Amino acid sequence: MLKLALLSAWLFLAALCPPLLAADDAMDIRLHKAAAADDVTAIRALLAGGAEIDARDASGATALLVAAHGNKVNAARALIEAGADVNAKDGIDDSPYLYAGARGHLEILKLTLSHGADLRSVNRYGGTALIPAAERGHVETVDTLIEAGVDVDHVNRLGWTALLEAILLGDGGPRHVKIVELLIKAGANVDLADNDGVTPLQHARGRGYGGIVALLEDAGAK
CATH class of the missing domain: 1.25.40.20 (Ankyrin repeat-containing domain)
Incomplete structure (x- = not known):
């Protein structure tokens, strides 16, 4: 009976408390937030700490695509120079290159073009x-x-x-x-x-x- 009561209590607490994010997942989320904030210092620190540079958020966007969305040039430059994939597509087939081109984000577009943008890729x-x-x-x-x-x-x-x-x-x-x-x-x-x-x-x-x-x-x- 005691074991059953303890098991029931554990299941109840588990239902109330969502599972904690893995340390790597939390770091990747912070990388996306740093990109949105154009925070180069944070981006470099997170990458040095092991954040996955091309990790995806719920929409399939990488941190670089997040930077392109907001026309955050400094963040985009830091990520691209660190090796971010300029052709990585999200769930609706936008990539940093394609999005920057479509939106006229010229500085980011030029960065993608100088770092391997696929000119044949399509939206x-x-x-x-x-x-x-x-x-x-x-x-x-x-x-x-x-x-x-x-x-x-x-x-x-x-x-x-x-x-x-x-x-x-x-x-x-x-x-x-x-x-x-x-x-x-x-x-x-x-x-x-x-x-x-x-x-x-x-x-x-x-x-x-x-x-x-x-x-x-x-x-x-x-």
Whole structure:
């Protein structure tokens, strides 16, 4: 009876008290928090103490991806220089490289490019970093990715290239006009149509984007 009572008491306490995190798990969590806070001193101390540099949080993000989310350049630099994987993807196929490119976080993007970024990697829509950068009007980012050698004519799962997204999801303003100009200069196929057979020029005319229309016509688009 005594043993049964002790067992019941132990089970009751176990139900009330969640299991303690392993020391390594707690350290990895602190690494993610240090990345979010841009705390380089803490990052270096945690890594020196044995924290796993590419450990994942509940979303599958590494500490480097957390730093990229917040555009924490100092944290990203410290992690990348310590060997963090710039191509490690989370549960929705974002990597530090892809996220920095899509969001126009230029300094972090350049760090990833100089440390092994996979230019052929794609996001959950099947698009390269160039496509969302073009859509969102990140001129310098688009220029940087073109110079790095990203395929300007890559087609995502929606049937869109960077040129098409700059028109379809852009606003036709100066930033998107400049991006179209950069893509044309980089050799983008100006007649590569979407899944419905509509060309970039037809989309630009339909939206009244005169500056883009002029660029496409000068490039011989149909």
